[in-house]
Amino acid sequence: MTTSRRNLIQAVAVGGAALAATQDATKAIAQANAPMPAVDMPGPSTQERALKIVSIEALEDEARKILPPGRFAFMGPAGDGWTYRENRRAFNELPIMPRRLQGVDEKDIDLRTTLLGHELPLPVFTCPTGGQGMIHAKAELPNASGTGMAGTLFVASGASTKPMEVIAKATSGPKWFQIYMNRDMGVNRTLVQRAKAAGFSAIVLTADALGPGQSDEFIRLGRPFPPDLAPGNYDPAYGGHGNPHDQKRDLSFSDITFLREESGLPVLVKGVDQPDDIRQSLAAGAAAIWVSNHGGRQMDGVPASMHMLRGAVDVVAGRVPVLLDSGVRRGIDVFRALAFGATAVGIGRPALWGLAAGGSLGVKSVYAQLTAEMRTAMLLSGVAKVTDLNRDYLAKV
Ligand SMILES: Cc1cc2nc3c(=O)[nH]c(=O)nc-3n(C[C@H](O)[C@H](O)[C@H](O)COP(=O)(O)O)c2cc1C
Numbered sequence: 001m002t003t004s005r006r007n008l009i010q011a012v013a014v015g016g017a018a019l020a021a022t023q024d025a026t027k028a029i030a031q032a033n034a035p036m037p038a039v040d041m042p043g044p045s046t047q048e049r050a051l052k053i054v055s056i057e058a059l060e061d062e063a064r065k066i067l068p069p070g071r072f073a074f075m076g077p078a079g080d081g082w083t084y085r086e087n088r089r090a091f092n093e094l095p096i097m098p099r100r101l102q103g104v105d106e107k108d109i110d111l112r113t114t115l116l117g118h119e120l121p122l123p124v125f126t127c128p129t130g131g132q133g134m135i136h137a138k139a140e141l142p143n144a145s146g147t148g149m150a151g152t153l154f155v156a157s158g159a160s161t162k163p164m165e166v167i168a169k170a171t172s173g174p175k176w177f178q179i180y181m182n183r184d185m186g187v188n189r190t191l192v193q194r195a196k197a198a199g200f201s202a203i204v205l206t207a208d209a210l211g212p213g214q215s216d217e218f219i220r221l222g223r224p225f226p227p228d229l230a231p232g233n234y235d236p237a238y239g240g241h242g243n244p245h246d247q248k249r250d251l252s253f254s255d256i257t258f259l260r261e262e263s264g265l266p267v268l269v270k271g272v273d274q275p276d277d278i279r280q281s282l283a284a285g286a287a288a289i290w291v292s293n294h295g296g297r298q299m300d301g302v303p304a305s306m307h308m309l310r311g312a313v314d315v316v317a318g319r320v321p322v323l324l325d326s327g328v329r330r331g332i333d334v335f336r337a338l339a340f341g342a343t344a345v346g347i348g349r350p351a352l353w354g355l356a357a358g359g360s361l362g363v364k365s366v367y368a369q370l371t372a373e374m375r376t377a378m379l380l381s382g383v384a385k386v387t388d389l390n391r392d393y394l395a396k397v
Contacts, residue, residue: 039040041134041224044067046137047358054367056329056350063353069217070224074134074147074154076215078301083293087327090304094336095395102382111371111384115321115344116202116266117288118174121151122371123386124334126363127325127346128204128293130159130179133229136355141170143355146363150371155204155346158191168198178204178270180247181255187242189320192263194239199223201266202287203259206294208271210249213297221345243299256284268323272300273308288343289316290323293349306337313341331373337395338386 012024028231045066057280062071078083084267111122135141147154156167158180168175177195181188192203214223234240248255259267266287271294272278278289291312293302305326313322324337337345347366354366369389378384381393 005045005059008312010020012027020076022112025224029189040095041070041226044071044133044135044137045356045359047321047357048361050361051354051358051365053365054216056353057101059350059353059366063356066252066356067387068084070221071134073215073217073221074131074225075294075352076217078215078298081215081296081300083302083304084296084327085302087296087306089325091329091333091336094306096335096339096377096381096392097395098334098380099334099382099393100246104222104379104382104384105198105377106379107383110373110387111343111378112337113386115153115323116199117152120153120174120344122367122374123336123338123342123344124367124370124374125153125290125344125346126155126351128155128157128160128206129348130157130231130356131161131225131229132157132352133161135227135352136359138359140167141250142360143351143363144170144175145172146360147367148365149360149364152367153344156200160232161229163235164195164236165198165238166232169202176204176268176397178206178258180206180209181251182242183244183248184248187259188258189245189249189262190239190241191233192259192265194233196265203263203267204270204290205251205259206270207251207277207373208292208294209298210247210251211260214296215297224335232237251361253280253284256281256286256322260285273303273312274307274340275311278312278315282316286320288321288323290325290346291342292323292325293327306340309337309340309342311373324373331370331375331377334370335377335381335389336394338389339391341391 003101012020113120115122136142139363144154144167151173153174154171155176156164158178177200207357234244256267267284268288268290269281271292272281289312290303291308293305304366305324309324316322321343323344328345334345350366351363352360
């Protein structure tokens with residue numbers, strides 16, 4: 001592989017959150033062809049084992065021990081990590097108000113929820129995260145298969161290491177495809193048509209990432225993205241074409257319509273928080289609103305997702321599902337988000353930590369842990385069905 005090709009791939013793939021690094025395509029290509037430091041980094045995890053998880057936060061330490069520092073730093077937050085910390089604080093500052101003496105037994109607990117026609121065994125799913133070849137030697141495949149083993153939804157990233165067709169086959173559960181739009185609308189058309197042909201049942205338009213998310217630590221380490229991790233969806237062997245570098249930044253509400261018309265699938269919008277943006281997304285036909293700040297990995301300084309949830313639920317007013325991610329680490333976090341009106345919540349890093357520490361069985365273990373924690377939270381709050389959760393279960397603080 002030539003140096004410039006390697007540099008192009010490296011610059012393109014960095015971050016997994018987006019496919020371009022600079023303000024315009026010309027600058028991006030120039031940067032891609034500039035000399036990059038040689039990448040000399042030990043390989044990703046090859047683990048495949050069930051995990052004994054005490055807490056998801058303890059699992060992060062486990063993943064940190066297994067992954068080389070550059071690979072671990074790939075998952076880090078942007079900037080000061082303020083938004084990243086806010087995501088956790090927002091959950092923790094919201095006390096739960098259990099009901100007592102409700103006659104609810106363990107056998108009554110029912111975590112099932114329906115999301116755009118899919119019945120999920122629990123209201124938690126795996127978020128799209130790009131470049132999972134950074135984390136595990138089999139990239140997205142164990143994450144998809146572990147999520148499928150848990151019976152829940154896997155969202156494949158448009159910036160995945162493996163092509164979407166290969167990921168689609170790895171999961172036995174429902175699956176959606178997330179797109180980072182290209183300036184070339186022909187590329188977008190091909191991507192969503194391939195997604196439909198591969199069995200993905202919805203398209204997720206990510207609106208909050210117009211460039212790569214990179215932690216200070218990742219930058220300090222020289223952005224150590226191995227050159228061989230090209231974005232799988234642009235592989236011509238799978239019908240990919242175009243320049244993966246050429247990310248469309250001037251996204252607008254008409255892109256929702258375009259994706260709907262070209263794919264014939266429901267289109268969700270991920271990363272819209274402002275009430276008016278939500279209203280316009282709905283007017284353009286969004287099938288669901290996904291409140292997210294990219295896990296604090298894009299723009300530092302924006303509010304916690306949990307702080308934006310109430311407004312989003314109120315604007316949507318039951319017309320479509322509202323999803324949330326960013327900072328979900330415990331069953332009680334899922335409980336709180338659902339009590340506020342979310343239909344389901346996504347996990348990004350927790351699945352990646354499970355992937356690093358245990359491959360597909362590790363991801364399955366993450367879901368087993370969240371299921372157990374959710375069940376306990378429901379029992380101790382005297383509520384049997386997740387669909388019965390409402391704001392009465394939260395303290396008015
Ligand atoms: C390493 C990494 C890569 C990500 N890549 C993508 C991506 O390709 N597309 C996307 O929509 N979101 C991406 N995200 C954001 C996740 O979908 C999700 O919003 C976030 O991880 C949720 O926060 P959490 O990690 O605290 O659970 C990425 C997040 C991480 C940590």
